[in-house]
Amino acid sequence: MRAFRTFASYLGTLIAFGLAACDADSCNGLIVGTTICFDDDGEEVPCCGPPGDKYACPPDAGDDAEPDADAGDDGEADAGDEDGGPEAGSSSGCPPDAECMAPGGGGFDYYPSYVWMGKETEPPPPPLLGTPYENWVDVTFAEPDCPTCSCAAPAAGCILPDSWEVNSTACQDVSLPNVTPFDPPAAWDGSCTSSSQIPAGILCNEAPCVRSLVVQPPTAAPCVAEPAMPPEGEPLPPPVRTKVIDYVSASLGTCDLARVCIAPPPPGYRLCRVAYGSAAAVPCPSDWSDRHTGWRQVEEQRACSACSCGAPQGGSCEVLVKAYSDAACTNERGSLVLTVSDGEKCVDLVTGTALGSKTAELLSSQTGVCPPSGGELVGEVLLGVPVTYCCVPEFEPPP
Secondary structure (H helix, E strand, O other), X not given: OHHHHHHHHHHHHHHHOOOOEOOHHHHHHHHHOOOOEEOOOOOEEOEEOOOOOOEEOOHHHOOOOXXXXXXXXXXXXXXOOXXXXXXXXXXXXXXXXXXXXXXOOOOOOOOOEEEEEEOOOOOOOOOOOOOOEEEEEEEEOOOOOOOOOEEEOOOXXXXXXXXXXXXXXXXXXXXXXXXXXOOOOOOOOOOOEOOOOEOXXXXXXXXXXXXXXXXXXXXXXXXXXXXXXXXXXXXXXXXXXXXXXXXXXXXXXXXXXXXXXXXXXXXXXEEEEEEEHHHHHOOOOHHHOEEEEEEEEEEOOOEEOXXXXXXXXXXXXXXXXXXXXXXXXOOEEEEEEEEOOOOOEEEEOOOOOOEXXXXXXXXXXXXXEOOXXXXXXXXXXXXXXXXXXXEOOOOOOXX
């Protein structure tokens, strides 16, 4: 992807300066030393640029595109400092205001980039030509601070029996009965209720529906988890990060065989060397010492797991339930005492009797202790494709 950006920048520059890029056959000719690039007038001219990415040299690059014989004792062009940084005051063969500098290498992109860095909420400067690439640098994740979970005792120690069934057989009868629901209303407080009435003499498969009553035991009320969290847990704060808008800079041609012309960055942008992936660990050249590291994708996906409570331990609950034939809870037909440690219990009734109401009375209750859980860090941060920017330090005026 970065290689494609470099080629696109080359091509845009060549068009802007009226230089004709070599076609594929011309570029292949360079492999055997043949110079067959052409300018806009169709004249054969020297080729410039790196291998595999040749173009016709600018008119001021010299007839032979060779380095100045006085460029050094060994006859080669001075590529600037060994660290590859921009060479101040060297603009031979470059348009006005452009710098003649060595191209990238050692893991960095061939050309430096025009880069803007700022907060996510800040508007970037006007966009440049080409494709912008968005990255994130100088990322700081919040230190995990998950709460300590605890369990508070419930306001009521018992949940009254909510499953009442009337059977067509006696309690000791092993045959399968016909079952008729006689449940109380939801969230019942145990007071007299006439819900789910069963008339007297009603038949089930030609036999009386009412012969016995089976009631499930009460249950211990659950503890209250503190602090309260959504079931999926509490997310960590988003990371503090710096947004980067990155455009590959366009080369303005070569100033000699070893160096290229790079224009100063537009207002609001900086000039930076860029390295991606495994190359992001390379050190910055000394003249590009303002280093910023980050990733192409950064997301905080960690969370503190929700607090929860286990079943109460050491508690007790005892309830007296009664069934009546009338709707006013005055004509009792059967009763049971149940505890949380019991299973279901059964009481025989008068065969075919009406069941018109019911009550439940809490005889005793003691809340238990619930073991807490949760408040642990779960998930991972998402970091995709490392990136490093080595930038020319910004000028800071003296105090």
